[in-house]
Amino acid sequence: MSKSRDFAAVILAAGKGTRLKSGLHKVLHNIAGRPIIEHLMASVEELSPARTIVIVGDEREQVIGQLGERAECVVQEPQLGTGHAVAQAKEALAGFDGDVVMLLGDAPFIKSSTMNDMLTRLRAADAPAVVVLGFEPDDALQYGRVITHRDMTIEKMVEFKDANEAERACRLCNSGLMAARAEVLFDLLERVDNDNAQGEYYLPDIVNVAVKDGRTCAAVVTDRPHEVVGINSRKELAAAERQWQDLKREEALENGVTLKAPETVFFSYDTDLAPDVTVEPNVVFAPGVKVESGTRIRAFSHLEGAHVGEDCEVGPYARLRPGAVMEKGSKVGNFVEMKKATLGEGAKANHLTYLGDATVGAGANIGAGTITCNYDGYFKYQTKIGERAFIGSNSSLIAPVEIGADAIVAAGSAVSRDVAAGELRMVRAEQLVKPGWADRFHDTMKKKKASEKKG
Known part of the structure; x- marks a missing residue:
């Protein structure tokens, strides 16, 4: 100028x-x-x-x-x-x-x-x-x-x-x-x-x-x-949003991004997608998202304030909240949520997992149903998971806690103390068996129900 x-x-x-x-x-x-x-x-x-x-x-x-x-x-x-x-x-x-x-x-x-x-x-x-x-x-x-x-x-x-x-x-x-x-x-x-x-x-x-x-x-x-275009009504506001999204979709396609169903993908003003990113249908990018080349964002995922590295996979049905960082080659699958958490290179959390206020080392595997219990009602605490650690399904990691490199947490464990590198930690109540108890319970309840109907 x-x-x-x-x-x-x-x-x-x-x-x-x-x-x-x-x-x-x-x-x-x-x-x-x-x-x-x-x-x-x-x-x-x-x-x-x-x-x-x-x-x-x-x-x-x-x-x-x-x-x-x-x-x-x-x-x-x-x-x-x-x-x-x-x-x-x-x-x-x-x-x-x-x-x-x-x-x-x-x-x-x-x-x-x-x-x-x-x-x-x-x-x-x-x-x-x-x-x-x-x-x-x-x-x-x-x-x-x-x-x-x-x-x-x-x-x-x-x-x-x-x-x-x-x-x-x-x-x-x-x-x-x-x-x-x-x-x-x-x-x-x-x-x-x-x-x-x-x-x-x-x-x-x-x-x-x-x-x-x-x-x-x-x-x-x-x-x-x-x-x-001026905006004076809800109808005009919706039309302006639609217009902006259409222009942004065209820009993304021209810049080498694959949109499987462009009309179903929604961007924010600062969404930054590198060439060779693939976005499947029904994905929402809220503000603050950057995605590196080679990554696939699968259907019905929602990303906000997140940085996704090269060659990652997100979703389907994943939610990345502010502070989520996925390093190269990492993966989150269906119904996984991340918030203020870093997933290290090649690490995986394939399904039904919550990672909040956490650091996950390279190559670690987070089993289905795992959660980091990061909040006690007053303060947030950190969970640290070492490289190549294996967290078994349905585990609760009660922060603050640190899981060492190559450690294994057995499925169903509630871990409230640090796990050393290479250690196996199993935290389960002893199984109690009462033969015939269930049959007696069912008989009692059926009789009670039949008696109530006669009354």
């Missing part, structure tokens, strides 16, 4: 979001495991703005709490339209002589490259006062229209409700995203009136004011309409 001028980002996030019918602020609803506004903030931050100002209003405490010190939050009260919202940044930007990019907090998918295109056009030789990001959707619906000359300078901006039939026939729509020179922006805003169908101060009217002054304004057109 050109460094000739600094720029400030002004993000509009004061809307009530009433159509979502939620106590959670509109821009804090999640897409791909990340709040809507955080998608936008990530794109903005790629361009290193000199200032980031977020216009807040209803339920502002939630937005301020989410953003912390990464943005300056300015209150719009009352809320009288998008032009009025941007005008609230005037005091915060006093003395700023760069450019201003105006963004919508509920339109999260704008790319940094598109913002850069807007700034580049703003800094062109003809020095437009305002640049508008336009797009051509399949269905123009009730979007405002951008009426342009052939050279893509703007003749007029008009809201759909105020447009005539000829203007509504124009397919170039206003995304609501704009860039302007700071030295003229607030002067233009002061001259915008609310003489329109909604009685609001429309931000696009700054273009009309500038054009009336004889200033040049220009349109930049994105060929990716999904970038400017």
Whole structure:
């Protein structure tokens, strides 16, 4: 991006979001495991703005709490339209002589490259006062229209409700995203009136004011309409999630990942899959997952905050929780759960096992039904299992406990003390046999039941 001028980002996030019918602020609803506004903030931050100002209003405490010190939050009260919202940044930007990019907090998918295109056009030789990001959707619906000359300078901006039939026939729509020179922006805003169908101060009217002054304004057109999708309802939120997932699936396939049934795999914003990873149907990647090459994630598995090494196998029906690490060639099978646990190279936990707060050495084998008992109701404790150790089925390892290398824990054991390397540990109650007891029990109970029925 050109460094000739600094720029400030002004993000509009004061809307009530009433159509979502939620106590959670509109821009804090999640897409791909990340709040809507955080998608936008990530794109903005790629361009290193000199200032980031977020216009807040209803339920502002939630937005301020989410953003912390990464943005300056300015209150719009009352809320009288998008032009009025941007005008609230005037005091915060006093003395700023760069450019201003105006963004919508509920339109999260704008790319940094598109913002850069807007700034580049703003800094062109003809020095437009305002640049508008336009797009051509399949269905123009009730979007405002951008009426342009052939050279893509703007003749007029008009809201759909105020447009005539000829203007509504124009397919170039206003995304609501704009860039302007700071030295003229607030002067233009002061001259915008609310003489329109909604009685609001429309931000696009700054273009009309500038054009009336004889200033040049220009349109930049994105060929990716999904970038400017706004989210105002649960239906639109679901559609945005679906759109994001479809794009992520395409990206994964292009990068060499095999998806057996792409439409059933769900990614998070930061999912990192290497080439030659295979993902079977109905897999969910929550935030914080990295999977190395050659690994297979089998059907109906759920991964979150996990790092899976090369040539591993996960699932089916496995759950990897935050802090799970699988080293090269390790394996977890059906109904295995890991949390804050490391499975060493080539180690296996094939089925029906819980490994929490544990370290499992290379080549160890964890039998079916084994659990690490890591919690006493107050604190968590560590279990350490040495290399090549063999843990028999249905064993309980009561932490803190350490199992040495090459040790064997017999099936059905409840181990509460350390097991030395190479040792066999068997912790079982002595079997008690009472001949004929079961037959007598059944006879007694049958007689009792028959007696109750007669009564």
